[in-house]
Amino acid sequence: MEVVIAPAGELARLAADAVEGLLRGNPEAVLGLATGSSPLAVYDELVARHKEGLSFAGVRAFMLDEYVGLPADHPERYRNVIEKEFASRVDLAPGAVKGPDGLADDLPAACAAYEASIADAGGVDLQILGIGTDGHIAFNEPGSSLASRTRIKTLTKQTREDNARFFGGSVDDVPRHCLTQGLATIMAARHLVLLASGRAKAEAVHQLVEGPVSAMWPATVMQLHPHATVLVDDAAASRLQLADYYRQTYADKPGWQGL
Ligand code: F6R
Helix, strand or coil: CEEEECCHHHHHHHHHHHHHHHHHHCCCCEEEECCCCCCHHHHHHHHHHHHCCCCCCCCEEEECEEECCCCCCCCCCHHHHHHHHCHHHCCCCCCCEECCCCCCCCHHHHHHHHHHHHHHCCCCCEEEECCCCCCCECCECCCCCCCCCCEEEECCHHHHHHHHHHHCCCHHHCCCEEEECCHHHHHCCCEEEEEECCHHHHHHHHHHHHCCCECCEHHHHHHHCCCEEEEECCCCCCCCCCHHHHHHHHHCCCCCCCC
8 A cells, every 4th residue: 555645736636647647558447436525636637637638538437426315416416426527527428437326216236237337347447535534435334344345325424424515514415325336346446546635534544554454444445455545635644653654655756656
C-alpha cells in the first residue's frame, strides 16, 4: 500500500495522472467511479484534461453504490450525481456508465446482474474510492464481510448523518438502504486509488493503513490488495503513526515509478 500525503489539489492531480496513464495505454479501460465529495476534484481535473484531448470514448465505467428507492429524477441518486459531475462533461458513450439498480423490483437479482456485468467487462482496471468516517468503502459499513459481493446494506446512523449535507441537512431524507459493491468486488479491481481529506477522516485513515484487518473497519481489507494507493491531505493524515516515513518515501520515490 502506498500512502501519499499532499495538499488536496495535488492529490486530485495524482489520481488524474493514474487515470490518464491507464487510458493512454488502454483507451478501452474500465474505470470504477465513486460518488460523494472526495472524488469531485479528480473529476474536475479529468474534465480539464478531456478539454485538452483526453478521450473517454472507449471507456466503460462502474459505480460503487446506489441508494435504494430514490426516485429516478432525484438529484442525489448516485446515477444522476455521476452524470452531472463527470459523465456529461466528458465523451463517455451513452450507456457506458453502469450502476446497481436501486429501483429494481428484485434487488438481489439486480445485485447479481451487476456483478455479472462487471465480470463481462473484464473487471475494473482502476477503482476510485472515498472512505467514510466509520471506515466504510463504497457502502460496506462496519461488520461487512471481507468476502462480500454486491448486495443490499443498511446505512449506519453515522453515515446517514454524514450524508445529510447532500439532503438539505435532513437525516430523515437520507435513505436507510443502499446497494453496494462488496469488499471482494472492490478488491478484484486491479488498482485501488482512495482519496481522503479533512480531520474527520483521520481515524478511519489511520485504521485503513495501520490498523488490524477487520470487518469493524472495512477499508482495512485494502491492506491485502497488491496495488492500493491512499492519497490523503495533512488533516486526514494527522493520526498516521508512520506519517514521516510515508512523506520520506514519497519524496525519495524514483522518478520512473508512477502510482
Ligand atoms: C460513495 C461511496 C462512499 C463515499 C464515502 C465518503 O460512492 O462509495 O464510500 O466515498 O462515504 O464520502 P465523502 O467523499 O462525501 O466524504
